[in-house]
Amino acid sequence: MEGGDHLAHERKKAQFDVEAMKIVWAGSRHAFEVSDRISKLVASDPAFRKDNRPMLSRKELFKNTLRKAAYAWKRIIELRLSEEEASKLRFYVDEPAFTDLHWGMFLPAIKGQGTEEQQQKWLPLAYKMQIIGCYAQTELGHGSNSSKWWPGGLGKISTHAVVYARLITDGQDHGVHGFIVQLRSLDDHSPLPGITVGDIGMKFGNGAYNTMDNGVLRFDHVRIPRDQMLMKVSQVSREGKYSQSNVPRQLVYGTMVFVRQTIVADASCALSRAVCIATRYSAVRRQFGSQNGGPETQVIDYKTQQSRLFPLLASAYAFRFVGEWLKWLYTDVTQRLQANDFSTLPEAHACTAGLKSLTTAATADGIEECRKLCGGHGYLCSSGLPELFAVYVPACTYEGDNTVLLLQVARFLVKTLSQLGSGKQPVGTTAYMGQVEHLMQCHCNVQKAEDWLKPAVILEAFEARSARMSVACAKNLSKFTNPEEGFAELSGDLVEAAIAHCQLIIVSKFIEKLQQDIPGKGVKQQLGVLCNIYALFLLHKHQGDFLSTGCITPKQAYLANEQLRALYSQARPNAIALVDAFNYTDHYLGSILGCYDGNVYPKLYEAAWKDPLNDSVVPDGYREYIWPMLKQQLRTARL
Ligand SMILES: CCCCC/C=C\C/C=C\C/C=C\CCC(=O)SCCNC(=O)CCNC(=O)[C@H](O)C(C)(C)COP(=O)(O)OP(=O)(O)OC[C@H]1O[C@@H](n2cnc3c(N)ncnc32)[C@H](O)[C@@H]1OP(=O)(O)O
């Protein structure tokens, strides 16, 4: 079958209003309209072509990224795009670039940690791109006195950086503070005196994150003007006197809270993109197994394919909704901070750190699973999956290594439990800890598989598991005379308790989403199916935790799995429509396997001939290396 919509029969099976689901996915009608318009604008402009990336050398690739970034900026100005539209445009250009750090970290660091005066001086320059900034925190080795190493945009492009370094006045060390430092001349881009700066070298994957100039930076007697220390949290007077505002020191790390929140939202984008490719291809791909001489089985009908694919589809939706909620939490904490209410900062830190860790790990693993779900073709660059994986996987490391972040969550949980004794009632995402006595001894009330569809049953099982794991850690910690030693010794268990807590947050936010008014025929029902798949898939995967803590019985674990199989059958007819609801253009997906019309095979065949290796029938190197070898073999054979 040439041309046409090869997935039309799948689209007809949908039991819900796809257009309404698109709006739920986008977050609002307005967000949908902006996203739809800007993604089409990018897709229709040949200047944003990206299919040739894996073929380019690092230098060509990098120059191409600079061209695209400059062109994107030109279009943003010409079209007078709003901040929201401009950020969507950069998103759909889909190429990591220095601009990510300029807009995503440099500007937020100044906004969050600079005084009013500092903001007035630096922000207009940065908004107009008259200076380009990066965020320089990580060091080559341990400590804050070796060389900066890794900051994106630093290597070749940034003119300025927010640099994190120790502040020492009168011989006294005041800890790490942020400073705005000019790195390069605004005339000829050469490094300023005393500054050594460059790119740190090729990274994982062809193309992929090599469009970014992650850099190294050293200072030799560089003087930073006093008023370039970011002084919202603490100040140094003209006389060299150090003082602190009446705010928590942790605000110095506020930019990370902001970025971790955006990384959670981004996880749903990356995972949904991989899932869209794997779902469409699974419906196109047929294999043996037909009966009575009918068409062969679509691989999406294999239960094994469904049990690998549908939890990822459900996770993409789950991460979308928890990302929405996290954005709300971040906005709320920001407003409170402005009113000098710092009470929710520890929770915001724990939630952003924990959810960043959980969603990036699941997304990186999920993209790789989607590659395998596409069989051999998933390994071709034209599937889009190898590059997506290579670009995405460092999210498990940047903005805090995922294990280190889970340990931050564990500290928060242990602290929350320890405060129960003093009568402090936990609120927000730890409110359930307030019923710890009930959760320690409650029994799951599931007798038949369908009982697992009750939100209250699911919630209680997840709360009990999380509470019991945290309490077990706290009890074990209390056996150590030195708490830090205990924390280090038990860190493996603490990480698992943190994971259980974060999974509970995601499940509970999905359930809360379903309590809202969601318009559109069948939309809420489909989301209900996905929510149950997400929760029961986690329960099945971590049944060791649920069983060993006595939250459920082996029979109940068995029933959960039975229910999960039934849910997969309910999701099956809607699978293609559920990925169509992401509203991704073929340009953004960048995948032949995931193209909207499902016309995969002719496109794969055609793409192969476009590979530079097929420019000539006889390859370069044949005469030099292969021909003499063949001749040699010929002579040996004759002897
Ligand atoms: C709109 C589009 C945006 C696009 C986004 C743009 C870019 C994103 C895309 C790609 C990303 C690209 C690049 C990534 C950039 C980076 O990676 S920047 C470097 C980030 N580095 C890290 O994340 C380091 C991880 N380590 C930590 O976070 C450590 O906690 C620390 C901050 C280095 C501090 O360590 P330490 O001094 O040992 O303190 P400790 O951990 O013990 O914490 C002390 C107390 O402070 C609390 N706390 C820690 N962090 C925060 C925080 N961020 N906010 C609030 N509070 C925090 C902690 O809980 C402790 O509290 P106690 O009550 O004392 O227990």
Ligand SMILES: Cc1cc2nc3c(=O)[nH]c(=O)nc-3n(C[C@H](O)[C@H](O)[C@H](O)COP(=O)(O)OP(=O)(O)OC[C@H]3O[C@@H](n4cnc5c(N)ncnc54)[C@H](O)[C@@H]3O)c2cc1C
């Ligand atoms: C693509 C990319 C882009 C980046 N961009 C930037 C940027 O723009 N600006 C910037 O400042 N930085 C940037 N970084 C750096 C990034 O933030 C750090 O790599 C990250 O925070 C992890 O720190 P590390 O590399 O020192 O890892 P390490 O801390 O050395 O981790 C190594 C191992 O040790 C373990 N470990 C470390 N500490 C502990 C502990 N306390 N307990 C138990 N285990 C532990 C970790 O789990 C990990 O397995 C970037 C990194 C990457 C990969």
